[in-house]
Amino acid sequence: MREREPLSRERVLVVAVGLADADGIAKLTMRRLAAELGVEAMSLYYHLPGKTGLLDGLLETVLAEVVAATRAVPLAGDWRVTLRGWFLAAREVMLRHPWAPGLLGPGRAIPPSVFAYYELILASLIEAGFSYRIAHRALHAFGSMPLGFVQETFGPAADGDLDEQQLAAMAETMPHVAAMVAAELHDAADPTLGWCDSGVEFAFTLDLLFDSLERYR
Amino acid sequence: MREREPLSRERVLVVAVGLADADGIAKLTMRRLAAELGVEAMSLYYHLPGKTGLLDGLLETVLAEVVAATRAVPLAGDWRVTLRGWFLAAREVMLRHPWAPGLLGPGRAIPPSVFAYYELILASLIEAGFSYRIAHRALHAFGSMPLGFVQETFGPAADGDLDEQQLAAMAETMPHVAAMVAAELHDAADPTLGWCDSGVEFAFTLDLLFDSLERYR
DNA sequence: ACCTGAACACCGTTCAAGT
């Protein structure tokens, strides 16, 4: 990729996000990123404070995308409908950048804009009649769901390819797991793929939390 | 550290867990691990299939610790009490290995023993009277909480050091956040530290999920 | 102000070789 416009922090970050989306975050090195920009690796250090600064910038870029997507969602009368809409919009962004949740965590700086975003969520809780105490606990309970980040324990590969034979073997040592898989496979329209629709589960989990919180209002 | 007993996969993993606990997972390299074992880096390859295999083994070791801790928790009459006890026990293990949640995720193999552990959880849900459908959704909703893994959006540093001046500045652009912090600081016994007790929040979130699920039983 | 070349200290990993 030959590029002719001059470098800038923003342009570096946009290209870096694209590279991470395409090949994964592990393949994103200073040298490869520089090559993609038609430049030497050391040039990046003029615009970014090293690899850590690059990763901070990537998180910042994705979270800005989350905030923008959230602002595009209209307010609803019910606080639950509003928040569900916001969080699902965030999840749509996350699906385009599956490497982003891994960046969240200790050692990574949270961009200041995110606090304004949490102000928005908090405001809608307070306006809905919650105390600061419960609103605070709600934020903890939501965890990273407002940012669209989910921690799935098992990847899609875990349940993707199960045939009759494996199911039978499972039935002996893990009867309940086997029965659950069998029951869900029977119900699903497509028996081999996607019986764990994580979007549906994401919304369902939100509603579980919302419904319990509603009683604290 | 001079070590004299012969190498083995298990001994390598035990020392690796200790190294990760002490210095973080980023500092855990094949060369440093080998040095800690009093051996050359290449020797590790006889016992483990490379760095990826090492990380798989680390996750395996931690999850085995979770399963062991869970089995030590006695069953209760109420399904909610049982599961809460199990998940909190898992969280205790996680606190000793804060790098472990970062290992969970795409690309990492889930050790087979974990499926037997989920069988346990699923069994207690079914016995409590849930359908397979709802039990399945419950497992999704719990996410990685059964393994004690939490995705905290903001690290402890984010709210650790806020003085009066910063609070006042926050009040203008983020009135609700500032009011919440002020209210919670007033209530807390120690005003500067630990006003976000993540153990309490972990249990609270579990109860929110449990209480909503109870209505589907 | 912006970019580069050469060099340094570190990775994970291979492969043939030692005992």
Next chain:
DNA sequence: ACCTGAACACCGTTCAAGT
């Protein structure tokens, strides 16, 4: 069977130097 030495391809980063 178990461990090693040398070598390779790759990192992030420094520093003085170019324009």
